[in-house]
Amino acid sequence: MMVPLYVLILVPILAGLALMALPLRWGKALALASQIPLAVMAGQAFLTVRRFGPRLQVIGGWPQTAGITLRAELLSLDLVLLSILLFACLLLYNNGKPYVNKTFLFLFLSFQGLVNGIFLSVDLFNIFVLVEVSTVVISLLILFKPNSESIYDGMIYLLTNIVAMTFFLFGLGLLYKTTGAVDLDSLKRVISGFEDSDRLILPYAFLMTAVSLKAALMPLFSWLPKAHGTPGAPTIVSAVLSGLYVKCGVYLFFRLQDVFEPVLNTRSLFLVLGLLTAVIGFILAIAQKDIKLILAYHTVSQIGLIMTGLNMDHDYARYGALYHIINHAIFKATLFLTAGLISERYKTRQIGQIRGVWREMPAVALASLLAILGITGAPLFNGSMSKAWIMYGAGPTGLSIALYIINLGTVVSFVKYASMLWGKPPEPSEAPFWGKPGHRLPALVCVFLGLLCLLGGILSEPMTRLLFGVALPVDWSQYGRKTLIFLLLLGAGASLYHFGLKRWRYLQQARGLDLSFHDICLTLAAFFAGLVIILKIWY
Amino acid sequence: MNINVLLDWISGEHISLVLFFVGLYGLVARRNMLKSILSIGIMQAAAILYFLSADLAENSVPPVGESVAGQAMADPLPQAMMITDIVIGIGVTAIALTLMIHLYHRYGTANWQKARDKRRE
Numbered sequence: 001m002m003v004p005l006y007v008l009i010l011v012p013i014l015a016g017l018a019l020m021a022l023p024l025r026w027g028k029a030l031a032l033a034s035q036i037p038l039a040v041m042a043g044q045a046f047l048t049v050r051r052f053g054p055r056l057q058v059i060g061g062w063p064q065t066a067g068i069t070l071r072a073e074l075l076s077l078d079l080v081l082l083s084i085l086l087f088a089c090l091l092l093y094n095n096g097k098p099y100v101n102k103t104f105l106f107l108f109l110s111f112q113g114l115v116n117g118i119f120l121s122v123d124l125f126n127i128f129v130l131v132e133v134s135t136v137v138i139s140l141l142i143l144f145k146p147n148s149e150s151i152y153d154g155m156i157y158l159l160t161n162i163v164a165m166t167f168f169l170f171g172l173g174l175l176y177k178t179t180g181a182v183d184l185d186s187l188k189r190v191i192s193g194f195e196d197s198d199r200l201i202l203p204y205a206f207l208m209t210a211v212s213l214k215a216a217l218m219p220l221f222s223w224l225p226k227a228h229g230t231p232g233a234p235t236i237v238s239a240v241l242s243g244l245y246v247k248c249g250v251y252l253f254f255r256l257q258d259v260f261e262p263v264l265n266t267r268s269l270f271l272v273l274g275l276l277t278a279v280i281g282f283i284l285a286i287a288q289k290d291i292k293l294i295l296a297y298h299t300v301s302q303i304g305l306i307m308t309g310l311n312m313d314h315d316y317a318r319y320g321a322l323y324h325i326i327n328h329a330i331f332k333a334t335l336f337l338t339a340g341l342i343s344e345r346y347k348t349r350q351i352g353q354i355r356g357v358w359r360e361m362p363a364v365a366l367a368s369l370l371a372i373l374g375i376t377g378a379p380l381f382n383g384s385m386s387k388a389w390i391m392y393g394a395g396p397t398g399l400s401i402a403l404y405i406i407n408l409g410t411v412v413s414f415v416k417y418a419s420m421l422w423g424k425p426p427e428p429s430e431a432p433f434w435g436k437p438g439h440r441l442p443a444l445v446c447v448f449l450g451l452l453c454l455l456g457g458i459l460s461e462p463m464t465r466l467l468f469g470v471a472l473p474v475d476w477s478q479y480g481r482k483t484l485i486f487l488l489l490l491g492a493g494a495s496l497y498h499f500g501l502k503r504w505r506y507l508q509q510a511r512g513l514d515l516s517f518h519d520i521c522l523t524l525a526a527f528f529a530g531l532v533i534i535l536k537i538w539y
Numbered sequence: 540m541n542i543n544v545l546l547d548w549i550s551g552e553h554i555s556l557v558l559f560f561v562g563l564y565g566l567v568a569r570r571n572m573l574k575s576i577l578s579i580g581i582m583q584a585a586a587i588l589y590f591l592s593a594d595l596a597e598n599s600v601p602p603v604g605e606s607v608a609g610q611a612m613a614d615p616l617p618q619a620m621m622i623t624d625i626v627i628g629i630g631v632t633a634i635a636l637t638l639m640i641h642l643y644h645r646y647g648t649a650n651w652q653k654a655r656d657k658r659r660e
Contacts, residue, residue: 065616151642155639155642514655
């Protein structure tokens with residue numbers, strides 16, 4: 001017997017509502033405590049699914065095509081468990097922050113419920129509703145510490161995402177007319193027997209335009225750095241947006257591709273888009289000077305890598321990409337959290353002005369370093385495993401060269417990012433290992449998440465078997481070679497950055513690249529038109 | 540051109556497609572934030588019209604109450620979905636307008652271009 005799945009959606013929202021009635025101190029405790037029953041229930045559901053296979057639950061006794069359907073399967077529950085882990089860590093991290101009030105906690109917990117709902121829903125209309133509501137909640141969270149920059153950024157975020165979701169809704173209407181279904185299972189059944197691919201092109205293009213914007217694919221990513229890196233956004237909001245929420249887009253893409261693949265196979269198209277996204281992402285990341293923006297653009301690059309892996313014609317690559325979703329959530333959250341602590345300590349976010357984090361905040365620097373090693377794919381760390389599987393899927397083709405270039409880009413951008421760890425701090429002070437009293441708990445959370453990066457690498461084989469139910473090979477005998485390649489990449493990246501890119505004029509100009517709202521809408525329209533034209537030519 | 544052909548062409552589905560792209564044009568071409576929000580409203584209305592008019596059987600009755608023999612009921616599913624969407628649309632528009640007013644107070648303008656220049660300062 002499995003727990004009813006809607007509980008996983010409702011518990012955080014109800015906890016958020018309940019804490020409104022309590023004093024703030026109790027409210028914080030309740031928010032944290034609500035993660036425990038959630039974890040227990042999600043764990044129970046996970047174990048049931050592992051033993052007995054995927055479970056479907058229809059709420060309200062309607063038939064599956066009309067009711068609200070939730071499905072528990074390994075991938076969705078992995079992501080739900082990941083969200084619980086992240087939200088618990090973030091709430092702990094944020095415990096002492098002055099801006100936390102009951103409204104913030106309510107919004108934050110509602111957001112968790114919505115995200116869980118997106119992962120568990122089978123019905124595209126429910127997904128639309130959940131995504132739309134979470135968009136509103138996020139724009140309020142981004143603006144929680146309003147300053148003049150974040151209002152503009154929040155406005156751009158809200159409107160572009162609403163426009164994208166209107167595309168989604170219209171596509172859903174077309175799809176309902178063509179197939180008479182809105183839930184993924186029925187759609188898959190109907191579409192796999194569909195002869196006339198022509199009639200699916202328009203709904204597919206509408207849906208994919210929306211999903212590509214949500215997943216921040218090239219050229220639709222320009223809202224992402226604004227939303228994730230805006231100065232006013234609380235650190236934990238940036239962390240959860242970059243770590244988890246962007247993956248909702250990728251997850252939707254994965255689900256929709258699964259449905260449409262028998263008729264419209266667009267893998268090669270999205271493979272190319274993924275590669276382009278990854279390359280553009282790291283180029284823009286290297287160009288930035290603001291530490292939060294470096295991380296935000298870097299998310300774009302990693303999303304590109306995940307999309308590349310998902311669209312490869314190889315199981316290892318696909319599971320590698322799914323594992324990378326989880327890994328990226330952990331190291332990107334760590335990086336955003338440490339960046340928040342660092343910018344708080346130095347009172348600036350300009351990377352040129354931050355020096356000597358090792359001396360000032362040893363624990364935070366340690367966590368940063370662990371996460372950086374994870375994201376650059378250092379041997380033994382989680383990033384190396386997922387990247388190796390994606391690489392394995394590429395095989396000895398030109399694709400693997402492209403992947404090496406992407407990894408080199410990652411290394412270069414993090415050589416730049418890590419430069420703040422060393423050197424002499426501007427105002428040296430002898431700090432204890434865990435930092436000042438107010439920073440102790442946040443630093444502890446960061447180090448914990450950083451250690452998870454290492455753990456996810458060493459235990460990658462049992463982890464993937466547990467999470468996805470597949471056995472992916474890890475060839476430990478190749479490890480010497482891998483270490484060598486990593487060191488070579490590191491050397492190449494460091495010299496490339498210090499002797500070339502640092503003063504490259506065109507890179508400085510790339511920083512000014514900032515699309516206005518109209519440009520974003522125009523690219524959205526162009527993306528849609530391009531997708532329709534390409535599909536028309538292909539089919 | 541025969542006027543009847545044109546009249547046949549005018550159906551909820553076609554109009555909604557046209558409306559959708561009218562809204563999209565408004566988003567790309569208008570510089571005022573209020574007009575952007577209105578354009579989004581048009582696009583949402585287009586989506587609602589599409590859902591309600593696609594697959595609608597002639598002379599069908601609303602899916603409310605007891606069914607009358609011999610009369611076809613309209614498909615209730617799109618209608619249920621669109622009620623939900625109308626509610627969401629109201630919420631989203633309200634939030635967008637609130638943000639716009641907030642931004643207007645901060646920057647003194649509701650023009651995208653000018654707001655962007657102000658943000659850079």
